[in-house]
Amino acid sequence: MGKTLLHKAWDQHTVRQLPSGQTQLFIGLHLVHEVTSPQAFQMLRERGLKVRMPERTFATVDHIVPTDLTERPFIDDLAEQMMVAIEQNTSEFEIPLYNIDDKRQGVVHVIGPELGLTQPGMTIACGDSHTSTHGAFGAVAFGIGTSQVRDVLATQCLAMDQLKVRRIVVNGSLSEGIYAKDVILHIIGQLGVNGGVGYGYEYAGSVIEAMSIEERMTVCNMSIEGGARVGYVNPDQTTYDYIKGRPHAPKDFDRAVEWWNSMASDADADYDDVVEINGADIGPTVTWGITPAQSVGIDQALPELGDYADAERVVVQEAFDYMDFKPGQKLAGTKVDVAFIGSCTNGRLSDLREAAKVARGRKVAAGVRALVVPGSQEVKAAAEAEGLHEIFEEAGFEWRGAGCSMCLAMNSDKLQGRELCASSSNRNFKGRQGSPTGRTLLMSPAMVAAAAVSGEVADVRGLVN
Amino acid sequence: MENSSVIANVTGSAVVVRGGDIDTDRIIPARYLRTVTFENLGEHVFEDDRAQGDHPFDEERYQGASILLANANFGCGSSREHAPQALTRWGINAFVGESFAEIFYGNCIAMGLPCLRVSAEDMQTLMAAVESDPAQELVVDLEARKVRYAGGAVAADIADGPREQFIKGNWDSLGQLLDAGDQIGETAAGLPYTNGFAVAG
Numbered sequence: 024m025g026k027t028l029l030h031k032a033w034d035q036h037t038v039r040q041l042p043s044g045q046t047q048l049f050i051g052l053h054l055v056h057e058v059t060s061p062q063a064f065q066m067l068r069e070r071g072l073k074v075r076m077p078e079r080t081f082a083t084v085d086h087i088v089p090t091d092l093t094e095r096p097f098i099d100d101l102a103e104q105m106m107v108a109i110e111q112n113t114s115e116f117e118i119p120l121y122n123i124d125d126k127r128q129g130v131v132h133v134i135g136p137e138l139g140l141t142q143p144g145m146t147i148a149c150g151d152s153h154t155s156t157h158g159a160f161g162a163v164a165f166g167i168g169t170s171q172v173r174d175v176l177a178t179q180c181l182a183m184d185q186l187k188v189r190r191i192v193v194n195g196s197l198s199e200g201i202y203a204k205d206v207i208l209h210i211i212g213q214l215g216v217n218g219g220v221g222y223g224y225e226y227a228g229s230v231i232e233a234m235s236i237e238e239r240m241t242v243c244n245m246s247i248e249g250g251a252r253v254g255y256v257n258p259d260q261t262t263y264d265y266i267k268g269r270p271h272a273p274k275d276f277d278r279a280v281e282w283w284n285s286m287a288s289d290a291d292a293d294y295d296d297v298v299e300i301n302g303a304d305i306g307p308t309v310t311w312g313i314t315p316a317q318s319v320g321i322d323q324a325l326p327e328l329g330d331y332a333d334a335e336r337v338v339v340q341e342a343f344d345y346m347d348f349k350p351g352q353k354l355a356g357t358k359v360d361v362a363f364i365g366s367c368t369n370g371r372l373s374d375l376r377e378a379a380k381v382a383r384g385r386k387v388a389a390g391v392r393a394l395v396v397p398g399s400q401e402v403k404a405a406a407e408a409e410g411l412h413e414i415f416e417e418a419g420f421e422w423r424g425a426g427c428s429m430c431l432a433m434n435s436d437k438l439q440g441r442e443l444c445a446s447s448s449n450r451n452f453k454g455r456q457g458s459p460t461g462r463t464l465l466m467s468p469a470m471v472a473a474a475a476v477s478g479e480v481a482d483v484r485g486l487v488n
Numbered sequence: 489m490e491n492s493s494v495i496a497n498v499t500g501s502a503v504v505v506r507g508g509d510i511d512t513d514r515i516i517p518a519r520y521l522r523t524v525t526f527e528n529l530g531e532h533v534f535e536d537d538r539a540q541g542d543h544p545f546d547e548e549r550y551q552g553a554s555i556l557l558a559n560a561n562f563g564c565g566s567s568r569e570h571a572p573q574a575l576t577r578w579g580i581n582a583f584v585g586e587s588f589a590e591i592f593y594g595n596c597i598a599m600g601l602p603c604l605r606v607s608a609e610d611m612q613t614l615m616a617a618v619e620s621d622p623a624q625e626l627v628v629d630l631e632a633r634k635v636r637y638a639g640g641a642v643a644a645d646i647a648d649g650p651r652e653q654f655i656k657g658n659w660d661s662l663g664q665l666l667d668a669g670d671q672i673g674e675t676a677a678g679l680p681y682t683n684g685f686a687v688a689g
Contacts (some may be wrong), residue, residue, distance in 0.1 A: 038668050038675045043649035044659070047668055049675045051682075057569065061524035070662070075672070087522055101522035108524045145681060152591055168569030168595035169526075170661070178665040180672055183645070216509055217561040220590050251565070252590045276683040314509050314564075334560075334608060338508040343544040431518045431566075452513045452565060459517070459536035 027290025060151030129399020139269025158255030221253025312342030370398025388478025432457025530577025564593025
């Protein structure tokens with residue numbers, strides 16, 4: 024019986040079995056950002072420890088940075104303090120920092136791939152749950168908390184429980200106007216928000232194979248929203264073509280490809296579970312509730328309470344009450360107040376291109392606040408080089424600097440009151456976008472653009488040719 | 489190691505936090521992550537939920553609780569350790585739930601906060617018992633894998649590894665990882681990407 028990529032990478036990165044039964048796993052790449060690291064560096068100081076492998080550690084700033092006024096000091100004193108902390112910490116511990124004034128700065132899960140740091144077969148860790156994004160390259164990438172950030176800084180290792188592997192095969196092909204975001208929202212809707220606990224998700228099948236690397240990143244990014252800490256796609260020529268020529272790409276590329284190919288799951292690999300999904304069943308998908316699994320196709324009615332098991336009805340009723348939606352209604356035609364295009368899920372160049380196709384020649388509807396936040400400074404520059412910023416600005420979108428922005432609203436980009444936001448981000452939790460009573464509808468960037476120009480939730484298929 | 493202590497059981501009163509899929513944004517809203525320490529997070533735990541009124545963390549009967557009773561998928565969402573850090577600063581020393589999200593669970597273990605799972609049926613029993621007599625003392629017994637309450641006891645699941653680490657007082661992951669010493673460098677050296685693929689894997 025063959026092995027999966029996850030098990031191959033696990034075996035090759037195993038330092039030893041710990042007395043607890045956990046594995047001491049070597050981490051090939053550690054990405055650090057300003058929000059979950061300051062306490063970890065302080066813990067190192069308290070124990071008199073150094074960073075074990077600064078050459079495998081890279082830092083940037085993304086969560087708290089403003090996307091409009093980026094002059095220092097930042098207007099927000101707390102954000103400024105966090106900037107000073109990461110500058111001091113990376114300087115003291117000799118870690119490279121892609122700071123706000125560096126062209127390589129951006130959302131940590133966007134810049135790792137851009138720089139060629141993210142590579143197949145590698146273990147990757149970062150103090151952020153969307154680290155699963157890097158799995159798009161066939162890396163095994165873990166989101167971790169601050170004590171574990173400390174562990175990786177000090178030892179380049181994590182103490183981890185073995186994971187099972189569920190292969191999710193998306194067969195067939197996608198129709199026009201259906202995007203990677205729809206695929207992952209559909210998968211989470213099918214398997215639930217905790218269906219992936221204890222599993223790594225391996226995404227496969229013709230739909231995934233046909234995807235670009237950026238689309239695969241969107242899929243892997245939201246693995247954690249389905250409960251799976253790790254999600255990945257086996258590496259192939261699409262992966263290698265993306266990595267080639269990037270600043271940290273291996274110099275001996277052919278030898279690298281040889282190893283990467285050897286790390287892909289074997290054809291006869293043993294899986295703990297296999298789920299098949301028909302690509303033709305996936306439509307433009309929008310969340311209606313307060314978890315990423317509470318979603319429907321744009322032309323479907325919201326579920327009835329009776330569709331759910333008894334134990335789930337309390338949560339479902341809570342979602343209807345919070346969102347102010349009714350069972351059986353449709354989302355199309357629901358007025359939106361804000362449109363947000365960006366985030367580690369959908370803030371890359373291809374996302375902006377798809378949204379721009381919808382925005383081109385149209386105007387953001389009256390009363391809608393719309394912003395486009397590129398995932399990195401490189402994405403921003405590339406988008407400007409092909410004139411996307413002009414399309415967005417002419418349509419009435421704000422064109423911003425790089426950062427996490429309104430995905431989690433740690434900077435000044437926030438919903439107000441009960442505002443309803445069409446968002447290309449990853450979480451529709453209560454209060455997620457900065458207003459304790461604000462509401463989020465997750466959807467693809469093209470669907471967000473469609474909502475922005477329509478002033479209401481709209482089927483993007485009616486707006487693109 | 490300095491951060492480890494024996495945790496064979498946790499005894500105290502409990503707070504009932506009903507609801508599935510309670511995410512870490514609700515436990516500690518992102519705006520409070522703008523800090524370089526964990527010190528003041530306890531003041532803001534569940535802040536936005538509490539602002540809506542009727543939150544168990546504000547009920548007089550649950551003040552002083554050290555055990556949190558939860559339903560399914562507690563702690564889903566963001567990896568922020570700020571969530572368990574906020575809860576423990578409010579007073580929570582152990583979690584008993586139907587299930588926990590994986591990163592939250594890992595953060596709790598790393599901080600020395602046991603998380604035990606009980607069946608949905610037993611959780612209903614426990615929650616009802618605590619709601620009718622909130623002053624009663626619960627014992628989260630890691631050795632016996634049980635949660636005892638005034639009316640009896642229910643079976644509680646915890647994996648062998650964390651259970652033994654808590655009971656022996658060696659749950660400090662960093663101490664264990666450091667003990668590997670040179671083995672870390674040896675594993676690294678065996679990976680083709682650490683030497684520019686000079687040696688094919």
